[in-house]
Amino acid sequence: MPTRRRALLLVSALLMLALASIAGALMAGSYAVAPGDVWAALAGTSQGMAGEVVTGLRLPRALAAFACGGLLALAGALMQVLLRNPLADPYVLGISGGAAVGALAAMLFGLPLLFIHGGAFFGAFAAILVVFGLARGDGSWTQTRLLLTGVIVAAGCGAAVALIISVAAEHQLRDMLFWLMGDLSHAGSPWPALLVLALGLAAALPLSRDLNLLARGDLVARTLGVSVRGLRGAVYVLASLLTAVAVTTTGSVGFVGLIVPHLVRLAIGNDQRVLLPAAALAGGSLLVAADTLARTVVAPQQLPVGVLTALLGVPVFLYLLSRQPKGGRE
Amino acid sequence: MSVLLEVRDLAAAIGGRTLVSCLDLRLDAGERLAILGRNGAGKTTLLHTLAGLRQPLAGDIRLCGEEMSALAPRRLAQLRGVLLQQQIDAFPASVLETALIGRHPWMERWAWEGATDARAARQALAAVGLAELEQRDVHTLSGGERQRLALATLLTQAPRLALLDEPLSHLDLNHQIAVLELLASRARDNGMGMVMVMHDVNLARRFADRALLLFGDGSAQCGPVAEVLHAPTLSRLYGYPLRRIDADGSDYFIPE
Numbered sequence: 001m002p003t004r005r006r007a008l009l010l011v012s013a014l015l016m017l018a019l020a021s022i023a024g025a026l027m028a029g030s031y032a033v034a035p036g037d038v039w040a041a042l043a044g045t046s047q048g049m050a051g052e053v054v055t056g057l058r059l060p061r062a063l064a065a066f067a068c069g070g071l072l073a074l075a076g077a078l079m080q081v082l083l084r085n086p087l088a089d090p091y092v093l094g095i096s097g098g099a100a101v102g103a104l105a106a107m108l109f110g111l112p113l114l115f116i117h118g119g120a121f122f123g124a125f126a127a128i129l130v131v132f133g134l135a136r137g138d139g140s141w142t143q144t145r146l147l148l149t150g151v152i153v154a155a156g157c158g159a160a161v162a163l164i165i166s167v168a169a170e171h172q173l174r175d176m177l178f179w180l181m182g183d184l185s186h187a188g189s190p191w192p193a194l195l196v197l198a199l200g201l202a203a204a205l206p207l208s209r210d211l212n213l214l215a216r217g218d219l220v221a222r223t224l225g226v227s228v229r230g231l232r233g234a235v236y237v238l239a240s241l242l243t244a245v246a247v248t249t250t251g252s253v254g255f256v257g258l259i260v261p262h263l264v265r266l267a268i269g270n271d272q273r274v275l276l277p278a279a280a281l282a283g284g285s286l287l288v289a290a291d292t293l294a295r296t297v298v299a300p301q302q303l304p305v306g307v308l309t310a311l312l313g314v315p316v317f318l319y320l321l322s323r324q325p326k327g328g329r330e
Numbered sequence: 331m332s333v334l335l336e337v338r339d340l341a342a343a344i345g346g347r348t349l350v351s352c353l354d355l356r357l358d359a360g361e362r363l364a365i366l367g368r369n370g371a372g373k374t375t376l377l378h379t380l381a382g383l384r385q386p387l388a389g390d391i392r393l394c395g396e397e398m399s400a401l402a403p404r405r406l407a408q409l410r411g412v413l414l415q416q417q418i419d420a421f422p423a424s425v426l427e428t429a430l431i432g433r434h435p436w437m438e439r440w441a442w443e444g445a446t447d448a449r450a451a452r453q454a455l456a457a458v459g460l461a462e463l464e465q466r467d468v469h470t471l472s473g474g475e476r477q478r479l480a481l482a483t484l485l486t487q488a489p490r491l492a493l494l495d496e497p498l499s500h501l502d503l504n505h506q507i508a509v510l511e512l513l514a515s516r517a518r519d520n521g522m523g524m525v526m527v528m529h530d531v532n533l534a535r536r537f538a539d540r541a542l543l544l545f546g547d548g549s550a551q552c553g554p555v556a557e558v559l560h561a562p563t564l565s566r567l568y569g570y571p572l573r574r575i576d577a578d579g580s581d582y583f584i585p586e
Contacts, residue, residue, distance in 0.1 A: 002427065002443060003442060004442040084420045085420065086421065206439060206440075209434065209437070209439070212431065213431060213434060215420065215421050216418075216419070216420075216421075216423075216428075216431065219412075219414055220414065220431075223383070223411065223412040223414070224431060225405075225406060225407030225408070225434060225435040226434075227403045265421070265422075269424075269427075270421045270422060270423055271427075273442075
């Protein structure tokens with residue numbers, strides 16, 4: 001039985017986890033900072049190196065990681081309901097493909113960072129418009145059609161990305177590969193992404209019980225009083241925007257958007273009222289933890305964060321899956 | 331007796347083929363109507379049209395005295411419920427959770443399911459014999475159990491008009507009768523009106539007040555079961571000869 005009390009408990013627990021992951025990110029690194037010094041730096045009373053490292057370098061990066069992880073997990077959870085397909089992720093409809101084409105094209109021409117972000121957002125937006133426009137067709141807006149259109153657009157973008165990489169100069173390849181695997185070292189200010197995450201959650205939560213019904217099928221939802229057409233349009237636009245902001249900030253970090261909603265679903269069930277905020281918090285925490293490892297494991301070299309999200313997430317996911325009793329939940 | 335459903339001059343089509351035309355229909359509270367016809371004759375299309383899930387080609391439908399197309403989705407869901415032909419579960423969910431979604435139209439946006447909702451869902455589960463399975467995952471249910479769960483969700487929704495698309499599919503004989511008896515008691519005690527798509531003429535004769543025969547060419551015939559269900563009519567309806575048998579004063583139809 002879903003209850004509000006259980007939901008609040010779960011969300012508070014995940015909030016703790018998120019704070020812990022950010023605290024860890026602030027302390028760890030080639031220049032280790034003690035908890036007390038982190039606190040002093042955040043309070044603004046610290047002098048010297050520790051304060052600089054914590055508030056100037058690590059905090060923006062940790063917050064950007066948290067925001068993007070949250071955005072991707074939330075977008076993934078929404079896409080899975082929208083397409084009623086547990087295998088859907090934020091990238092399945094070609095949004096990251098479009099963003100990649102935009103960002104890599106900007107890199108190819110040697111444009112500055114601002115243009116790379118701009119190209120990513122423009123590309124993502126173009127992909128959203130193309131998929132939405134084409135999938136609508138004659139008004140019969142089925143999820144099969146949406147999925148197919150998205151997959152084809154994604155495939156087209158994949159080819160364009162391969163083309164760009166094959167004509168790119170040798171010294172550009174590393175940056176391009178890192179962008180494709182997700183990279184937080186060029187994230188910039190975390191505040192826009194955090195704001196979008198907060199707004200996205202605020203927009204999704206009032207719809208969450210309707211989404212519970214949508215997950216059971218369009219017809220079921222309509223028989224129980226959900227105006228499905230408007231809801232699906234809203235969810236598509238919302239999930240797409242969240243994804244576009246995330247890939248613009250960090251590149252296409254894989255895995256978070258697919259696995260985190262599943263992980264949360266396996267752990268606490270499929271009630272969207274809990275799942276959506278929980279996925280956002282868990283996704284944020286996972287990406288913060290992964291990024292912390294990415295910059296510490298083989299320091300001073302940095303690994304692409306997408307590699308670490310998968311390395312961390314796969315064992316946890318497999319454990320949860322195997323723990324699941326065969327005959328239903330306890 | 332209050333009128334639940336009033337249909338005038340209704341036409342419905344699918345894929346450019348008109349399956350129902352100029353249909354007039356009236357259903358009072360507590361009345362049970364069976365829809366009979368061949369595969370593809372338009373039974374489900376008509377049911378979905380009556381439920382407001384499809385736009386009619388022509389004509390108007392009034393539900394509890396109100397123009398159906400003017401009803402807000404939530405209000406519509408409080409008045410009429412639908413048992414769909416197929417139950418699809420893409421994601422895992424417990425049996426109790428699945429029955430509880432029937433409460434959706436009755437809950438405010440920020441409300442969570444409370445004791446009243448749980449009681450309604452548990453009563454419905456008990457009524458269809460699934461009380462023991464309330465914590466089971468829907469994916470572990472048999473076809474018949476899943477069908478009864480869908481019925482429990484509908485009973486939890488407690489609409490005034492229930493539109494049932496093949497309520498007996500996947501059910502064994504014992505449960506077919508149990509479900510029909512349950513529906514009969516809801517009609518008698520709660521005044522729930524019912525439109526049921528059925529395939530078994532004999533069960534329709536026994537458990538429905540009236541029958542609507544869809545011939546698939548746009549023509550239809552409607553009336554009390556004792557008047558409409560005749561061997562020649564049914565033979566024409568199904569395109570296969572049926573014979574009437576008299577047993578203990580009741581009519582039964584068997585294929586030749």
